[in-house]
Amino acid sequence: MSDRKAAIESVYHVPCKEDHTDFGPIMDCLCGSSMFILGAWFDPDTREIGGYLLEGQCMQCGAAVRLPTPADQVFLDDEGEVRHL
Numbered sequence: 723m724s725d726r727k728a729a730i731e732s733v734y735h736v737p738c739k740e741d742h743t744d745f746g747p748i749m750d751c752l753c754g755s756s757m758f759i760l761g762a763w764f765d766p767d768t769r770e771i772g773g774y775l776l777e778g779q780c781m782q783c784g785a786a787v788r789l790p791t792p793a794d795q796v797f798l799d800d801e802g803e804v805r806h807l
C-alpha cells in the first residue's frame with residue numbers, strides 16, 4: 723500500500739479500493755466519475771468553500787486520488803518555459 727493511499731484511508735476512515743494517486747492530480751477518475759469525496763472547510767465571511775485537502779476518494783469506485791488545483795494547469799510559452807495559467 724502506498725503512503726498516499728494509507729494517508730487517505732486514515733483521513734476519511736474508509737478503505738480505498740484502488741490507488742490512483744500515482745497519476746497525479748486528476749479532474750476525472752479512471753472509472754469516468756468526476757465526483758470525489760474530499761475534506762473541505764468554509765470561509766466564515768462568504769460561507770463558500772475556503773479550502774480543501776488535496777487527497778480524496780472517488781465517489782464512484784472508492785479509489786484514492788489526488789485532487790486538482792488551479793496551479794496544476796501549466797503550458798509552455800513561445801520560449802518553451804513552463805507557465806501556470
Ligand SMILES: [Zn+2]
Pocket residue numbers: 751752753754755780781782783784785
Ligand atoms: Zn473512480
